[in-house]
Amino acid sequence: MPEKVRVATASLCGCFGCHMSLLDIDERILQLVELVSFDRTPLTDIKTIGECDLGLIEGGVANAENVEVLREFRHHCKLLVAVGACAVNGGVPTMRNQFSLKACLDESYVSGVGIHNPGIPKDPEIPLLLNRVHPIHEVVKVDYFIPGCPPSADTLWTFLTELLAGQPIAFPYTQIHYD
Amino acid sequence: MSHSFTLDGRELPFVPGQTIMAAAQAAGVYIPHLCHNPDYAPHGSCRVCLVGVGRRQVSACTTPVTEGMEVDNNSEAVQDNRRAVLQMLFAEGNHICPVCERSGNCQLQAVAYYTGMLAPHYPPFFPRRPVDASHPDFIIDFGRCILCELCVRASRDHDGKRVFAISGRGLASHLVIDSESGLLGDSCFAVTDRAAHVCPTGAILPKHKGFERPIGERLYDREPISTVGDLRAHEDEVD
Incomplete structure (x- = not known):
């Protein structure tokens, strides 16, 4: 039996909606695990990444940890894919790019409505925020993009099955949307 | 002949x-x-x-x-260049489709689907442009403006009002409004203007009805723009 394709996934500055959409393939996941084995991913809770064939990245890049995880994925994955609007173009979190980081932190932790014990968190365990939120292709080379907020389960299924079958990837019209 | x-x-x-x-x-x-x-x-x-x-x-x-x-x-060469042009339009503005009321009824988005654009490719500018919500019936999000001048032309050539103009040059080009404050609410812009209904993006949006038609059931959600046609042919459904 040929060795299974190793797949890793991560959610950077995302909402886990794309991972939910992947789980939304329902019972087809049984077909999927016949073909792939999961490495680092929130689905297995494995925290470190090994050598992988395919990396799926959800979410944009908003803090120092996102940069580190993304670079690690690029280093270990033969094929890296931006999954969903945030990975593709930064998505909803880029709305904060309209304001300075200081203004965002002040609004959230100092002067916003309903704040008790105002003060910007500075625990060293909390990753530092970047000045702006970025799509992942601004940080590493990305091999493929799947838009959508989130991409539907059928879109992800089309992508995975055609990729695993070694075919060119072609989506029906209704499977590509930016919202 | x-x-x-x-x-x-x-x-x-x-x-x-x-x-x-x-x-x-x-x-x-x-x-x-x-x-x-x-x-x-x-x-x-x-x-x-x-x-x-x-x-x-x-x-x-x-x-x-x-x-x-x-x-x-x-040909592939023509489609490639069209896609690149669209990618530049997306990278230059703030086109966050998941939060845009126009999504699904948007000509910019629909044309990008038509050319097979999966991502904007270029590094995004994230320009800081304000939202003008001063008008009782319409909102303007300047971050979504692609400088097509359709509102400028409609206001000038049809409405006879000249509410809009493009100011600045090159990268600094931007849409301006003819009122003392520069706000739409202080101009003579009205719902009945043609200029209110020609925007191919989500830059000029009617208020109070953004999600009347759910995502998934909108103009370009099921069929491509080459079949459905421009927004112009479907104004009753959109605005």
């Missing part, structure tokens, strides 16, 4: 003086476009309607057809 040219190898008639876009539309052939609207003078600014003529690519909305002209509307 009848005149003809060929579009993707198909012989089509034209009337002297007609642009490639007009002749193609008369024959029912779709050429993707954003700044083109047959109600107003051609503008040629968005460059999405690029077609191949000889060894050059020209904008179909401003180039007159000539006898025997051979036009390429479908």
Whole structure:
């Protein structure tokens, strides 16, 4: 039996909606695990990444940890894919790019409505925020993009099955949307 | 005497003086476009309607057809350049489709689907541009403006008001509003203006009805713009 394709996934500055959409393939996941084995991913809770064939990245890049995880994925994955609007173009979190980081932190932790014990968190365990939120292709080379907020389960299924079958990837019209 | 040219190898008639876009539309052939609207003078600014003529690519909305002209509307080279133009439009503005009320009814988005754009490719600018919600019936998000000047042309040529203009040059070009404060609410802009209904993006949006029609059931959610047609043909459903 040929060795299974190793797949890793991560959610950077995302909402886990794309991972939910992947789980939304329902019972087809049984077909999927016949073909792939999961490495680092929130689905297995494995925290470190090994050598992988395919990396799926959800979410944009908003803090120092996102940069580190993304670079690690690029280093270990033969094929890296931006999954969903945030990975593709930064998505909803880029709305904060309209304001300075200081203004965002002040609004959230100092002067916003309903704040008790105002003060910007500075625990060293909390990753530092970047000045702006970025799509992942601004940080590493990305091999493929799947838009959508989130991409539907059928879109992800089309992508995975055609990729695993070694075919060119072609989506029906209704499977590509930016919202 | 009848005149003809060929579009993707198909012989089509034209009337002297007609642009490639007009002749193609008369024959029912779709050429993707954003700044083109047959109600107003051609503008040629968005460059999405690029077609191949000889060894050059020209904008179909401003180039007159000539006898025997051979036009390429479908080759990979033409589609690649259209897609690149769209990617630049997306990278230059703030087009966050998941939060835009126009999503699904958006011509910019629909044309990008048509060309097979999966991602904006270029590093995004994330320009800091304000939202103007001062008008009781309409909102303007300048971050979504692609400078097509359709609102400028409609307000000037149809409404006779000149509510809008483009100010600045090059990268600094931006939409401005004719009122002392610069706000839409202080201008003479009205719901009944044509300028209120020609925006091909989510830059000029009607208030209070953004999600009347759910995502998934909107104009371009199921069928491509080449089949559905422009927003112009569906205004009752959108605005």
